[in-house]
Amino acid sequence: MSVECFVTGGTGFIGQHLVAYLSAKGHTIRVLMRRPERLAALREQVDNLGGCATRVFAVAGDLVQNNLGLSLADRDVLKHASVIFHLGAHFAWGLSMEQSRAVNVEGAKSVALLAAEQKSRLVMIGGYMLKNHEHLQRIGIDPHHPELTNWPAVYRHVGGYEGSKLEAHFATLEVMSAKGGEVTVVHPATVCGHSRTGHILDGQPLVALIRNLVQGKLTAVPGTAKHWLPLVTVDYLVELVAVCAFDPAMEGRELLALDDQTPNLRELLAQVAQPLGLKSPKHHISLRLLKLLLSIPPIAWFLNTKPEALDFIQTTRFNTTAVEQFASMHGIAKPDIRQSLQHTATFVNSYYLAKGQAI
Ligand SMILES: NC(=O)c1ccc[n+]([C@@H]2O[C@H](COP(=O)([O-])OP(=O)(O)OC[C@H]3O[C@@H](n4cnc5c(N)ncnc54)[C@H](OP(=O)(O)O)[C@@H]3O)[C@@H](O)[C@H]2O)c1
Structure with a gap:
């Protein structure tokens, strides 16, 4: 069955592979793009990666803008998206708390709000440090009570990128829970090439x-x-992410995508x-x-x-039993x-x- 998908971060590394995978499966993909004039280049890349470029479209916008900077016309089009994949992030070292929060936390909240309001399933990409509970505890995060976290102290400890990814995770779950939205989170290890x-x-x-x-x-x-x-290959990761989105049993669940080999x-x-x-x-x-x-x-x-x-x-x-079972249930081979x-x-x-x- 072909469905409409909205992808943020579709021009990035994981995003390009995800867009290629989804379009090859016959889905229609709308990609949030800060520079929609680069659609032709993205389409060429999607074809190179084995996808189907003609099923890929640009939606002008930016994670740092109110309502993602979407035009009213684009908001109407996006209402048809069954799934929203949120991968967009400012992924760099040395970011300030303000810089990283604006994109990674506020942007994620805007995407979550859109998904919840229009009843799209949200598939969000977190990071495997969220599954390292000793680490979370060491830096002052109790996953059961994230509201007690002193976030500026966490950012000082781990830097802007990681701090904002951790904060974004809990902030997104809070939005989705308050609005009754459906969310699945995939936490990748550091991503290896195809x-x-x-x-x-x-x-x-x-x-x-x-x-x-x-x-x-x-x-x-x-x-x-x-x-x-810890690593995960981009093709294995993308297959897990895509399959998660269409598995009703994954609603409200988190999956650690990490190769323990x-x-x-x-x-x-x-x-x-x-x-x-x-x-x-x-x-x-x-x-x-x-x-x-x-x-x-x-x-x-x-x-x-x-x-x-x-x-x-x-x-x-890390305990990777869940991902091994999920992959074997869906016939996804680990490279x-x-x-x-x-x-x-x-x-x-x-x-x-x-x-x-x-x-
Ligand atoms: N790669 C890894 O090892 C790894 C591991 C764990 C988790 N993750 C997570 O996986 C996700 C994707 O990572 P990646 O490696 O594919 O990152 P990437 O290659 O750096 O791509 C980042 C994407 O985010 C978009 N973006 C950045 N700022 C934006 C803004 N203000 N508005 C709209 N889009 C914006 C970029 O668009 P432009 O083309 O406009 O720059 C690009 O498409 C991120 O959430 C990252 O935290 C990655």
């Missing part, structure tokens, strides 16, 4: 890691042998290094020392790393994460690095 093509957009955290390795800036493995950067960080770097013929680091550097070094601006500049990025490298293991890492490294090297490098 399992077969390695496709990933520049600016993604994994690209920064690969770039640092290729440029010789990662001479030691951050953390210990127990530290890992992701190797530890040392092995991850070895997988990335292998297809590029590089040596990967064997020795470790403590995260505490690395953070201290990163507080020295020339070192931070040289290492091309932001302390916020290090928070995602951790020792916590091999080691191969996916190798394909991603090859893609990053060919498209973002090789031109400027002698490799």
Whole structure:
């Protein structure tokens, strides 16, 4: 059955793949675009990613504007959307609380309000740190009483991006509960490139890691042998997100999209290094020392790393039973994460690095 979908963040990395997947399934996709004049480029990309460009349309708007900056005509068109996928976010390190809140919290609330008012199912993309309960507790968030959170203190602790993602999650659930809307939340781990093509957009955290390795800036493995950067491939994630949207049993539920077969960080770097013929680091550097070094601006500049990025490298293991069961119930195959890492490294090297490098 073909349905109308509204997607925010459809021009971003996960969004492009989601739009391609949904359009290939025959759905009509309307994408919130700050620059709707880029629709032709998005359509070309959707075709390249295996989607159907003619089913993709632009809706001019911006998450920071009142009512998303939608025209009355577009609001009327969007009333037909059965599902709203909210992926739009200002995804960057070093954001102030004001900057990140305006897009990530206020924007998410506006999207939730739209979904609830017009009775569209909301599928929201959170982040896996929301499923790390020890971490939430450490930074002062009680998931059962988020209203007691001192948000400015959380932002000071974890930075603008993560702080706003955490706040957005609870704020959205509150809007949906107050308005009686239907919501499903998917919490992805750090997203790896496509399992077969390695496709990933520049600016993604994994690209920064690969770039640092290729440029010789990662001479030691951050953390210990127990530290890992949990990953999920973009194609597996997108299939989970899309299938969630049409499964009535997922209404009011949250799904952690994380591949627990992701190797530890040392092995991850070895997988990335292998297809590029590089040596990967064997020795470790403590995260505490690395953070201290990163507080020295020339070192931070040289290492091309932001302390916020290090928070995602951790020792916590997650329970992935729910996602494994959901995937098997819907026949969604989980790709091999080691191969996916190798394909991603090859893609990053060919498209973002090789031109400027002698490799
Ligand atoms: N990638 C990951 O590793 C990861 C992991 C966990 C969770 N997530 C979450 O997944 C979602 C998508 O991430 P991504 O990696 O695909 O991000 P991305 O590539 O940085 O894309 C961000 C998207 O948000 C849009 N956007 C930003 N500011 C906007 C605004 N003011 N109004 C309207 N649209 C705006 C961008 O549109 P423009 O084209 O106009 O810039 C773009 O489409 C985000 O919510 C992110 O927090 C990502």
